[in-house]
Amino acid sequence: MALKRIMILLARSHEFPNGSVRHGYELVAPLDGDGKIDLEAWKAHRAECIVRRFWGDEDEEHGVLRHRQGGSGGATWIFDYDESAPDDDEAGYRLGDHVWTLGEYVSIKNEDGVMHTFRVASVDPA
Numbered sequence: 001m002a003l004k005r006i007m008i009l010l011a012r013s014h015e016f017p018n019g020s021v022r023h024g025y026e027l028v029a030p031l032d033g034d035g036k037i038d039l040e041a042w043k044a045h046r047a048e049c050i051v052r053r054f055w056g057d058e059d060e061e062h063g064v065l066r067h068r069q070g071g072s073g074g075a076t077w078i079f080d081y082d083e084s085a086p087d088d089d090e091a092g093y094r095l096g097d098h099v100w101t102l103g104e105y106v107s108i109k110n111e112d113g114v115m116h117t118f119r120v121a122s123v124d125p126a
Contacts, residue, residue: 008118
């Protein structure tokens with residue numbers, strides 16, 4: 001297990017035909033040898049698994065990576081910005097199944113329920 005600092009940037013969309021380097025997330029997560037999020041390592045290092053959301057001119061949001069029961073496959077990875085407010089969570093689509101390598105795509109549903117696609121822009125040691 002190795003903690004990695006992962007940057008994902010907004011991929012091409014109707015609103016952003018070239019994608020956007022001003023919209024995305026930086027997160028720290030434990031990746032296994034296959035490049036997938038390692039649940040057991042996350043349990044041991046969850047305090048270190050942080051998330052930073054940057055979205056154009058909006059203020060940055062800081063939170064944590066959480067594993068929550070329910071969802072596709074029996075569990076969902078979420079970005080949680082306030083533990084006492086469940087309506088601010090952003091859920092990833094099958095994030096545990098993704099291989100976090102350069103150029104791969106992941107989808108995140110924001111707190112308003114809108115799904116956006118992101119491209120993995122970097123994966124570095126944390």
